[in-house]
Amino acid sequence: MTEIRTPRLLLRRWLADDLVPLSEIHADPAVMQGIGDGKPRSLEQTAEDIETWEEEWDEEGFGMFAVEFLGSGELAGAVGLSVAEAPVEVAGQVAIGWRLGRVFWGQGYASEAAHATLEFALQDRGLDRVVAVCRTGDRASVNVLDKLGMQTEATVQPPGHDYDLAVFGIDLTQYQG
Template sequence: MGLKMIETARLRLRQWRAEDYVSFATMSTNPQVMEYFPKLLTRAESDALIDRMKSIIETQGWGFWAVELKHNQQFIGFTGLHDQPTQFSFSPCVEIGWRLDQTHWGQGYAPEAAQAALAFAFDQLKLDKVVSFTTLGNEKSQAVMRKLKMRKITEFQHPALKSDHPLSWHVLYEISKNEFHEVN
């Protein structure tokens, strides 16, 4: 499957580039950006994460794409889809996720990019549903999920975190292909 670049009115979802590594490493050490993740990432961990995301896109043609502003090609984070075949009680599933640089929060970029990724999931990949999840306290991401017309399904403990970890409890949202097409 060839890599598809996705464009919205203001954004471009694309394959990762060498120049994205420094900006993403800076994001990965920002305590506000990483508040709902288990830890800040070292430069090596940040680079390895990009390498994994890039490789997945090269292999299957989709994944967590780098997001840039169309008007100036500035990298602002990532949005996209990730296959979760076995990790969760609700697997197999495909999740949608996003992480944007703090300077670009509150401008509607996350829902705009995620809307395009959902359209790709349902129209190109022919998926029946897409899920999203985050920690209970991450109201900003839950607000994006609600803007996307995703429905809250349940709360669960993330299997990769110890049960007493402060971020272990997550909320699961989902949207079906039919629900997506009813509102779009």
């Protein structure tokens, strides 16, 4: 089982006991506003997410990690890698993403987990490049991406949407581990 320990967090595969706490995080409109369609997700949708992430682990050798606090075992959220489907500019590339419960925002947990995940992608899994996508104006996510050393590559507007997405990228030659 793939696990990564940081000073405060354990990044690990998903367990059955993670469903309810993650569904509570997914039910928060503030957490979900920049993810997918921006709408909160139900318990059933969250179960589908976990199933999809576990399938990606099995098929790709990477996926979304459950983020757990060392010591308490409390689930803080998810961070990890996925093969991007959209926007078209990054479709098929490996993307990094995260979502943490709102109570955990502003304490450096997203940066800590994302840094460990990026290192995992580029050094352990041997990927040459990782991308990220966030809505323009999502200052918190841009701050995390800046800390990772990811560079803005483009701004795109998804078809049928009234917002712009910023596309970021980093390759192995740019990574400062």
